[in-house]
């Protein structure tokens with residue numbers, strides 16, 4: 001019989017003096033124990049473990065492998081509000097780790113990596129917290145992967161996730177970090193959407209993994225970035241509508257995993273419309289607001305609210321709104337000002353000055369953030385971008401631009417070494433590496449909108 005190591009905190013519960021001890025127990029006993037020990041804790045603290053308000057759906061036919069071995073979890077894997085949740089104690093035991101517990105804090109540990117996750121009964125903190133499903137402690141798969149130095153490779157159409165060790169970062173002298181006194185520039189990653197359900201889409205499993213690598217690259221260089229998220233992907237001609245709030249699937253869970261990943265690397269999420277299209281156009285091609293939109297002012301407002309609802313369902317802070325192709329009427333701006341603190345385009349009140357405009361609306365400060373350097377139009381457009389950045393710098397405009405991360409996919413390669421290490425290489429000739437080098441050479445770095 002397999003043995004597991006489990007930190008028992010009965011002594012801790014009895015005395016509340018933060019003292020923990022080891023016991024080695026059998027697997028059957030361990031499940032009973034977990035439940036008994038939770039109840040003891042409830043009584044001790046008078047704390048009721050409230051039923052979670054999350055939308056819990058069994059992730060059927062999802063299989064997780066660790067270093068190519070099936071984990072064969074006895075407890076089910078679930079989607080909780082679309083995120084993958086795994087049974088913490090069993091999962092950690094299967095991958096050869098441990099879980100420590102003191103009071104309400106669980107500490108999963110694998111090798112030298114560990115982190116703390118608490119039960120605080122607040123679903124808004126779903127990413128960081130553990131939750132209880134049928135008396136079993138569950139944790140977000142993202143947390144027990146990323147925070148333990150592991151890498152997940154999804155094969156969403158076959159219901160498979162492979163977990164590997166992530167390549168260890170060598171101390172790389174050539175990585176230039178942000179200078180302390182550098183001036184702020186602004187970077188937005190454009191048209192991020194769950195379009196992998198469409199064979200024409202870019203963010204399939206491979207695209208999402210490369211997007212995560214872009215997040216690592218920016219984080220290593222201490223560059224802050226904004227993520228223009230189109231929450232619902234739509235391709236009417238193919239009858240495709242992918243709303244991740246309506247459909248819990250492994251692909252959508254991977255998309256949310258990727259947003260979690262980017263946020264943990266300093267990415268700031270904003271809403272780039274609701275579907276970024278109308279009529280027969282597909283998402284990211286069409287407009288949605290503005291003069292030619294078929295929607296009434298009320299319908300436009302409803303679309304902003306619907307987008308906010310999705311962000312709220314996934315517990316993401318929304319840091320800006322961006323109109324698709326900047327198409328907006330005067331009334332559209334007024335409506336957006338009701339809901340968002342940052343509207344990511346040139347202020348309609350100071351046309352063409354290429355500066356951040358701060359206005360007051362009912363006691364709230366609203367910022368309009370322009371992108372005078374525009375965007376990289378295609379794979380050959382980097383040198384034009386560099387010229388525009390230099391022009392912005394010369395004119396003392398904001399250095400502000402956006403990039404479609406898909407342009408860099410050809411500069412990123414990924415692979416697994418042996419049976420266990422996921423490695424990647426990002427060419428320094430990629431679009432973002434070239435732009436970052438340029439911006440830093442001008443004593444700027446990409447930063448938060450101040």
Ligand SMILES: [Zn+2]
Nearest residue numbers: 191284324325
């Ligand atoms: Zn767009």
